[in-house]
Amino acid sequence: MRTLRISIATLLLASSASAQRATRPATTDPWEVTELTNRPSLTLELPALTTVRAAGAARAAAFEVRPVLLVRCQDGELDVFVTTGSVLESDDNVTTPVRIQWGSEPPAESRWSRSTDSTSAFAPDPRALLRQLASHPDLRLEIRPSGKSAQLIRFNARGLGRHMAQVDAACPPGGNGDGRDADRVYAEAAVDEPATIVSAPPLDYPPALRHAGLQGRVTVQAVIDTLGRAEPASLKVIARPSNAFDQSARAYVLQAVFRPARVKGRAVRVLIRVPVDYRIE
Structure with missing residues (x-):
């Protein structure tokens, strides 16, 4: 199981000296691409079409956040995960339930790895998810914040195909990031x-x-x-x-x-x- 070993805030903040470039290649491309030079990595960020109400703790006031879908290749390891702003439900302290739906297809139940700060969920097979996103960009994820009702997050991943060559170059298929023989x-x-x-x-x-x-x-x-x-x-x-x-x-x-x-x-x-x-x- 992949878990986030540093907080999301630490992950996404990089000094201008470290960032080689952060680009959104075209006005019609919703993906922001960041490459770092101090520790070779590639990150693609896609903001959700919808916002959700989130609270980091039981007594914290609820607030609106826009979840982000991230594709990250670091040290040859590929991860695809969503940051939610909420502590996610887990009955085993390792995974969280996620319902995934492509376009108008029926939703399917799955379990994603929960990050160490409990606010992000990692896809169990990142490369398979990317393959589906490239051909079915309309994605809906239903997450379950701890102690709260399920929340629906929508993404439109159009344009991902233009970046797949970059992803494959940074994290070649069959490499460490695909996990337990995921390409077999x-x-x-x-x-x-x-x-x-x-x-x-x-x-x-x-x-x-x-x-x-x-x-x-x-x-x-x-x-x-x-x-x-x-x-x-x-x-x-x-x-x-x-x-x-x-x-x-x-x-x-x-x-x-x-x-x-x-x-x-x-x-x-x-x-x-x-x-x-x-x-x-």
């Missing part, structure tokens, strides 16, 4: 719990194929990440009655939400085959 892809037979679809979009049956009476099964091969989404670059149609079904079948798998595969209770990436059936009723 398991075979279906090697996992304890298989990846299964929990929510799927309506199947788009190509009108021309329906009219022609073409039907059958399309099989799509895909890597399902630890967040339960198909990795776009991994999609491959390996069987079909006609290649005219390919685009529809790929879109179906890409938009589906899966329950992640698990090994010893830990979510892992897995290579699976997804059947997509086209039937004329």
Whole structure:
């Protein structure tokens, strides 16, 4: 589990002598990029679209804060975390519950590591989260401040794709920051719990194929990440009655939400085959 070893304030404050540059590359780019020279690092900051009411202690007066999503690569270690301004709920003093929702997809329960000051939550698989953010920028996180009702935080991560080359250069995939073999892809037979679809979009049956009476099964091969989404670059149609079904079948798998595969209770990436059936009723 990653934990924040220094306070957020200390983390984000750097002297002008240390900062090589802090830029927001274009007016349409919501990300602020900071690179430090005294201790090589890269940080991307994204303010939330919404504010939340926060209080650092039980007797402290509530106040409005704007949470921030941070992508940090330091000493080759990649972290993605959100600062909330509130002490976050935890039943084990290590993790905090976070509900994550991409666009209009159903929300999914997850547990993120809680920082040592208890006000930040670290994503369990930062690279998987970045992959999803790059293709699904509309992100909603529901956090649970200690002793208070759940709060919803919204982010629009548009423009992240323009910075991914920087992130990959600073923290190469498969490096220390990806944690316990996070880039390893398991075979279906090697996992304890298989990846299964929990929510799927309506199947788009190509009108021309329906009219022609073409039907059958399309099989799509895909890597399902630890967040339960198909990795776009991994999609491959390996069987079909006609290649005219390919685009529809790929879109179906890409938009589906899966329950992640698990090994010893830990979510892992897995290579699976997804059947997509086209039937004329």
